[in-house]
Amino acid sequence: MDFRFDLIMEYLPFFLRGTLYTIGISLLGVIFGTALGLLIGLGKMMKNKLLAFPFLLYISFFRGTPFIVQIFIIHFGVVPAIIGTTNGIAAGIIGLSLNSAAYIAEIFRAGIQSIDRGQMEAARSLGMTHTQAMRHVILPQAFKRMIPPLGNEFIVLLKESAITALVTVPEIMYWGRAMQGKYYRVWEPYLTAAVIYFILTLTISFLLSRLEKRLATE
Amino acid sequence: MIKVEKLKKSFGANEVLKDINAHIKQQEVVVVIGPSGSGKSTFLRCLNLLETITAGHVLIEGVDITDKKTDINKIRTEVGMVFQQFNLFPHKTVLENIMLSPLKVKKVEVSKAKEKALELLRKVGLEDKANAYPDSLSGGQKQRVAIARALAMQPKIMLFDEPTSALDPEMVGEVLEVMKQLAREGMTMVVVTHEMGFAREVGDRVLFMDGGYIVEENVPNELFDNPQHERTKAFLSKVL
Ligand SMILES: Nc1ncnc2c1ncn2[C@@H]1O[C@H](COP(=O)(O)OP(=O)(O)O)[C@@H](O)[C@H]1O
Numbered sequence: 453m454d455f456r457f458d459l460i461m462e463y464l465p466f467f468l469r470g471t472l473y474t475i476g477i478s479l480l481g482v483i484f485g486t487a488l489g490l491l492i493g494l495g496k497m498m499k500n501k502l503l504a505f506p507f508l509l510y511i512s513f514f515r516g517t518p519f520i521v522q523i524f525i526i527h528f529g530v531v532p533a534i535i536g537t538t539n540g541i542a543a544g545i546i547g548l549s550l551n552s553a554a555y556i557a558e559i560f561r562a563g564i565q566s567i568d569r570g571q572m573e574a575a576r577s578l579g580m581t582h583t584q585a586m587r588h589v590i591l592p593q594a595f596k597r598m599i600p601p602l603g604n605e606f607i608v609l610l611k612e613s614a615i616t617a618l619v620t621v622p623e624i625m626y627w628g629r630a631m632q633g634k635y636y637r638v639w640e641p642y643l644t645a646a647v648i649y650f651i652l653t654l655t656i657s658f659l660l661s662r663l664e665k666r667l668a669t670e
Numbered sequence: 671m672i673k674v675e676k677l678k679k680s681f682g683a684n685e686v687l688k689d690i691n692a693h694i695k696q697q698e699v700v701v702v703i704g705p706s707g708s709g710k711s712t713f714l715r716c717l718n719l720l721e722t723i724t725a726g727h728v729l730i731e732g733v734d735i736t737d738k739k740t741d742i743n744k745i746r747t748e749v750g751m752v753f754q755q756f757n758l759f760p761h762k763t764v765l766e767n768i769m770l771s772p773l774k775v776k777k778v779e780v781s782k783a784k785e786k787a788l789e790l791l792r793k794v795g796l797e798d799k800a801n802a803y804p805d806s807l808s809g810g811q812k813q814r815v816a817i818a819r820a821l822a823m824q825p826k827i828m829l830f831d832e833p834t835s836a837l838d839p840e841m842v843g844e845v846l847e848v849m850k851q852l853a854r855e856g857m858t859m860v861v862v863t864h865e866m867g868f869a870r871e872v873g874d875r876v877l878f879m880d881g882g883y884i885v886e887e888n889v890p891n892e893l894f895d896n897p898q899h900e901r902t903k904a905f906l907s908k909v910l
């Protein structure tokens with residue numbers, strides 16, 4: 453078996469641009485997913501079961517169906533219904549955001565519920581509303597505990613983002629498939645893609661453990 | 671000041687408060703004693719609606735807090751509470767702990783809130799800890815900060831739920847000292863405690879609770895030296 457490094461070199465600019473797309477859509481996905489996840493997590497925790505139900509359903513749906521199915525529905529159904537045409541990048545970002553929101557909602561819920569009940573009681577006994585207590589007392593503490601699971605979710609999301617290649621987002625895997633189609637080669641494109649993903653996830657893990665250490669000593 | 675009428679509280683099928691009636695007057699220090707599980711904490715927590723009340727009424731300065739129209743957040747600013755476990759906010763400094771509620775709830779100016787917080791810290795003897803985080807304080811110091819934090823809202827009534835029970839014995843005195851000073855200044859206080867010395871010295875009245883009822887109430891010396899009910903006698907013989 454001959455391994456064609458020259459082909460990898462030829463495609464490297466595409467892979468590097470693809471890497472930027474991968475990082476970009478994953479970052480946007482986790483940012484929107486965090487904002488949405490907070491709302492959904494708080495929604496699911498509402499005492500009124502009827503009001504909480506839609507949020508419960510949302511979480512169950514996005515956790516209980518494959519991401520590839522979700523992204524196809526969004527790409528071929530939802531996005532055209534809104535803007536009249538398909539748009540892979542929009543679908544990719546929306547899909548990753550909606551999907552990660554479901555997981556992040558659970559991270560938020562676990563984080564909030566891990567804070568001692570006495571904190572909420574003390575805040576309320578001082579006259580704060582539930583919202584004030586959440587904002588100034590519970591969430592700042594919960595957020596610190598949520599950083600490790602949020603980091604893991606980012607890693608999962610980054611890997612999941614490879615699926616957006618199937619809806620024409622020009623990220624890493626997209627160029628891997630393009631390279632395979634052009635040269636009828638398998639090892640070069642996919643090993644290259646694997647190495648890039650691996651470097652990305654290792655880097656995030658490393659940054660996360662640094663952050664956790666810093667927070668622990670704070 | 672506080673009127674409790676036919677108060678009942680159940681957790682599911684478990685009726686914890688069965689029929690509580692009490693009247694706490696302005697500037698009075700009322701001490702609540704009784705065996706563990708008798709409903710003392712629940713009673714106290716009903717007074718600022720940390721527990722929802724199953725039946726009966728609680729009136730604070732004539733306002734029925736069980737009335738749905740009552741703004742409970744406003745009532746709570748007038749009723750301070752000190753917990754057994756301190757419940758300081760660990761992500762905030764001592765000063766920030768004390769200033770948080772005046773700033774966010776009462777919208778006091780930062781400079782005024784800070785001035786008041788420092789004054790309260792002086793009062794509880796912890797001025798030098800203003801910028802410390804709660805984790806670096808001893809139990810006694812934490813509880814004194816918690817008292818200062820409650821006082822920062824300038825409450826008319828203070829509720830204490832076993833404020834010294836989580837403390838090492840050598841730290842009990844410093845917290846009781848702050849509470850005695852408060853009592854001398856005329857604060858209306860309801861104190862759940864096992865500190866019988868404190869009850870005798872500072873209490874105007876002692877309520878003995880058992881099984882969800884106030885079984886007996888009297889001035890401290892009478893209740894301790896001359897208990898009327900068997901259950902009071904049995905309890906006192908164990909703790910005195
Ligand atoms: N949140 C709660 N849910 C269910 N049961 C409770 C709750 N809080 C207290 N209880 C029950 O109420 C009873 C009285 O508790 P409490 O008021 O804490 O007693 P005390 O403070 O006198 O020790 C206990 O049997 C306790 O198990």
Ligand SMILES: [Mg+2]
Nearest residue numbers: 710711712832
């Ligand atoms: Mg108790």
